[in-house]
Amino acid sequence: MTSPRxxxxxxxxxxxxxxxxxxxxxxxxxxxxAVPYLAALGVSHLHLSPVLEAxxxxxxxxxxxxxARVRGELGGEAGLRALARAARxxxxxxxxxxxxxxxxxxxxxxxxxWEVLRDxxxxxxxRWFDVDWAAGGGKLLLPVLxxxxxxxxxxxxxxxxxxxxxxxxxxxxxxxxxxxxPRLLDAQWYRLGWWRLARTxxxxxxxxxxxxxxxxxxxxxxxxxxxxxxxxxxxxxxVVDGLRVDHPDGLADPGAYLxxxxxxxxxxxxxxxxxxxxxxxxxxxxxxxxxxGYDALRHVDGVLTDAAGARELGSGYRRFAAPPADRGGDWxxxxxxxxxxxxxxxxxxxxxxxxxxxxxxxxxxxxLRDHAPWALxxxxxxxxxxLEVYRPYAAGGAEPATxxxxxxxxxxxxxxxxxxxxxxxxxxxxxALGRRGDSERCAAFRARFAQTAAALRAKSVEDTAFxxxxxxxxxxxxxxxxxxxxxxVAEFHAYxxxxxxxxxxxxxxxxxxxxKRSAEVRAGISVLTQAPGRWDALLAEVTRQTARAExxxxxxxxxxxxxxxxxxxxxxxxxGGRDGYGRRLQEALLKHVxxxxxxxxxxxxxxxYEGAVTAFLTAGPCGPPLDTVAAFAAELAPxxxxxxLSATLLHLTMPGVPDLYQGTERxxxxxxxxxxxxxxAFETGLLEGLDARRDSWDLSDEKLALTAAALRxxxxxxxLFGGGGTYEPLTATGPGAAHCVAYCRSGGVxxxxxxxxxxxxxxxxxxxxxxxxxxxxxxxxxxxxxxxxGCTRVSDLLTPLPVAxxxxx
Numbered sequence: 001m002t003s004p005r006x007x008x009x010x011x012x013x014x015x016x017x018x019x020x021x022x023x024x025x026x027x028x029x030x031x032x033x034a035v036p037y038l039a040a041l042g043v044s045h046l047h048l049s050p051v052l053e054a055x056x057x058x059x060x061x062x063x064x065x066x067x068a069r070v071r072g073e074l075g076g077e078a079g080l081r082a083l084a085r086a087a088r089x090x091x092x093x094x095x096x097x098x099x100x101x102x103x104x105x106x107x108x109x110x111x112x113x114w115e116v117l118r119d120x121x122x123x124x125x126x127r128w129f130d131v132d133w134a135a136g137g138g139k140l141l142l143p144v145l146x147x148x149x150x151x152x153x154x155x156x157x158x159x160x161x162x163x164x165x166x167x168x169x170x171x172x173x174x175x176x177x178x179x180x181x182p183r184l185l186d187a188q189w190y191r192l193g194w195w196r197l198a199r200t201x202x203x204x205x206x207x208x209x210x211x212x213x214x215x216x217x218x219x220x221x222x223x224x225x226x227x228x229x230x231x232x233x234x235x236x237x238x239v240v241d242g243l244r245v246d247h248p249d250g251l252a253d254p255g256a257y258l259x260x261x262x263x264x265x266x267x268x269x270x271x272x273x274x275x276x277x278x279x280x281x282x283x284x285x286x287x288x289x290x291x292x293g294y295d296a297l298r299h300v301d302g303v304l305t306d307a308a309g310a311r312e313l314g315s316g317y318r319r320f321a322a323p324p325a326d327r328g329g330d331w332x333x334x335x336x337x338x339x340x341x342x343x344x345x346x347x348x349x350x351x352x353x354x355x356x357x358x359x360x361x362x363x364x365x366x367x368l369r370d371h372a373p374w375a376l377x378x379x380x381x382x383x384x385x386x387l388e389v390y391r392p393y394a395a396g397g398a399e400p401a402t403x404x405x406x407x408x409x410x411x412x413x414x415x416x417x418x419x420x421x422x423x424x425x426x427x428x429x430x431x432a433l434g435r436r437g438d439s440e441r442c443a444a445f446r447a448r449f450a451q452t453a454a455a456l457r458a459k460s461v462e463d464t465a466f467x468x469x470x471x472x473x474x475x476x477x478x479x480x481x482x483x484x485x486x487x488x489v490a491e492f493h494a495y496x497x498x499x500x501x502x503x504x505x506x507x508x509x510x511x512x513x514x515x516k517r518s519a520e521v522r523a524g525i526s527v528l529t530q531a532p533g534r535w536d537a538l539l540a541e542v543t544r545q546t547a548r549a550e551x552x553x554x555x556x557x558x559x560x561x562x563x564x565x566x567x568x569x570x571x572x573x574x575x576g577g578r579d580g581y582g583r584r585l586q587e588a589l590l591k592h593v594x595x596x597x598x599x600x601x602x603x604x605x606x607x608x609y610e611g612a613v614t615a616f617l618t619a620g621p622c623g624p625p626l627d628t629v630a631a632f633a634a635e636l637a638p639x640x641x642x643x644x645l646s647a648t649l650l651h652l653t654m655p656g657v658p659d660l661y662q663g664t665e666r667x668x669x670x671x672x673x674x675x676x677x678x679x680x681a682f683e684t685g686l687l688e689g690l691d692a693r694r695d696s697w698d699l700s701d702e703k704l705a706l707t708a709a710a711l712r713x714x715x716x717x718x719x720l721f722g723g724g725g726t727y728e729p730l731t732a733t734g735p736g737a738a739h740c741v742a743y744c745r746s747g748g749v750x751x752x753x754x755x756x757x758x759x760x761x762x763x764x765x766x767x768x769x770x771x772x773x774x775x776x777x778x779x780x781x782x783x784x785x786x787x788x789x790g791c792t793r794v795s796d797l798l799t800p801l802p803v804a805x806x807x808x809x
Contacts, residue, residue, distance in 0.1 A: 016659070035086045035087055063104035107169070116128070129217065140190045141197065143196070145194050149185075156185070209347065275390050280389050302486055305526045312533075313535065321556075336385060394434065467593075470558060507659050519644065525569040559592075563621050567629045568636075572633065574630060648710075663680055725746035740752060753804075754803065769793070779807050
């Protein structure tokens with residue numbers, strides 16, 4: 001397919017975007033101050049995190065409370081307009097992140113929700129939210145109490161016509177203000193409940209398993225108009241130029257929503273945060289420029305990972321940690337076990353709603369009657385856990401029949417002891433595939449099944465299995481495939497050729513606000529696939545050192561492996577001060593064990609285990625053995641440098657629109673949020689005199705120079721990289737050919753990078769490896785004064801930098 005082309009009167013797509021994570025500590029004014037530097041860097045657009053009114057103090061802005069206002073804590077609409085003027089004066093546009101799927105379930109600040117809680121289903125705002133009123137007996141459950149209601153009554157009080165619970169405030173139904181407290185609570189349109197009830201009793205759709213975020217029904221045209229008016233107005237006035245759409249999988253009908261958005265924006269550049277599974281394609285009918293880029297991240301990281309070494313690491317991990325197959329030893333089994341955990345616990349309320357709807361649909365059709373609710377519930381669970389994509393789609397992408405296969409149904413039927421009861425699987429599958437008609441209720445069931453599937457996949461893979469399966473942590477990244485972490489050069493080229501043809505303006509990323517490890521940390525870890533034997537030796541040594549430190553041992557070997565591997569990738573961050581390094585590492589690894597849910601979790605904390613984790617980290621990765629880890633990381637640093645620079649140049653020149661996360665134009669060592677969401681700090685003089693200090697460059701300087709050169713080339717010659725351009729793989733010859741990734745863009749730019757440099761060095765280096773350049777003379781944009789032509793020795797081309805960016809003279 002061909003991606004939608006912008007209309008003549010619509011701004012052209014970005015050549016590159018720069019993501020700024022706005023928060024009260026980094027408002028519009030701070031972004032405005034950074035504009036001259038970012039313009040000089042070479043990006044075409046600033047990419048802003050959500051700008052609409054959010055919960056006070058929010059560090060991310062995804063908890064929107066009012067779609068009609070630009071967030072006051074960031075500077076309000078005046079601040080946004082001032083930023084847009086400053087950006088425009090420097091030749092930059094603005095792309096903003098929008099959140100159509102959900103709002104904050106905070107009635108004090110979310111006035112639409114406040115009115116629903118006060119007036120019930122009769123409120124004009126009731127249609128905004130995805131609530132199953134019947135399931136709650138006509139009430140909306142708010143799981144906000146710290147304990148059961150009977151133990152928390154003392155903390156509830158009526159004050160000035162509202163109900164207060166600690167710092168939370170709720171409206172009162174008209175005429176109930178003077179009732180005794182127990183009767184007053186019973187008289188409301190909502191029910192205050194213990195927070196643990198959310199798992200099984202919740203009757204509103206939420207974002208994944210976060211009960212503080214309530215889903216919005218943007219499929220309703222009136223709700224769409226109300227929730228998009230401000231953003232569309234900013235687009236119409238030219239304050240904003242493009243959009244990033246957060247979590248489209250959560251919507252009832254993503255395709256229809258995106259079509260309506262496309263028409264409302266006049267075809268502005270829009271990308272969607274869609275996570276694609278291995279081999280999955282973005283639905284061809286979606287009128288968007290593409291994804292936000294996690295599929296590109298996987299291909300860049302994959303081509304720089306050694307397949308044989310990854311297998312060796314996996315074998316070493318199984319020897320060291322001896323994990324059961326379904327608890328981290330085998331990727332597919334780990335995902336399946338994690339999915340069962342999530343679907344039976346965290347998403348139990350969502351499955352119950354699906355069960356009720358399936359039961360009603362079956363009861364209405366004679367051929368489907370007499371399926372017991374427990375059988376339908378079991379069938380739903382068994383089918384959901386077997387989906388290997390985030391969401392099946394009826395048109396393009398992962399077609400429902402290709403993921404809800406007959407084979408999956410056959411496996412699901414094994415959960416039943418009686419064959420006739422197993423027929424519930426076929427009934428549910430037919431409903432999910434749309435084989436039982438196109439009635440409104442059938443369509444609603446299909447949509448809800450898909451929405452639940454998306455939440456299940458995100459929670460079971462990204463937030464559970466990625467923390468259980470840890471042989472190679474650089475592969476456990478959003479959009480990643482830990483079961484197949486390495487890709488060969490041919491696969492990388494095939495992906496780039498397809499993207500150039502189908503989605504030339506799709507986003508590409510290496511680090512985002514949601515990545516679990518920054519590109520630099522992943523680069524340091526992925527080098528281990530080239531040195532599995534050295535990793536084994538390091539692990540043995542630091543294990544011995546830690547055990548000797550007052551007898552402190554890791555509470556379990558899986559944690560030890562993950563902690564030491566994280567420390568290897570994160571070690572360069574210790575140069576900025578060990579106290580900050582230790583705190584950041586400990587916070588990330590405590591999050592790791594809670595997300596894994598094997599020994600402790602966010603909702604069932606094991607204080608003893610977490611104390612043992614902290615003690616181990618204090619004595620081990622954050623203690624004296626850090627010197628050993630740092631020395632090891634320093635030995636591999638030249639090869640981590642190659643990974644960083646190679647990934648950077650591939651990202652900036654492959655098909656698509658590169659998005660740089662704040663600060664990543666230099667070396668950026670960060671772990672999972674909130675570590676990677678710290679307010680940005682810009683040294684605006686970095687670009688000045690960069691060439692003059694070339695002899696003393698460190699990795700940050702090299703990466704900055706490389707980034708600026710590539711971005712300025714994109715800005716100067718956008719036709720080489722856009723939809724009308726071409727992508728031609730170039731193949732090196734000679735003993736080191738497999739270590740060179742090279743291609744030509746539109747006959748005007750040649751890119752060459754080094755892959756698996758440690759393996760290359762062990763094999764004797766480049767030697768007589770050569771790369772035949774397309775005809776003509778080629779100027780080196782990274783090392784001024786150099787030119788190449790014809791058949792060129794790769795050792796000359798990729799020295800002193802391990803990457804080359806050439807422009808036809």
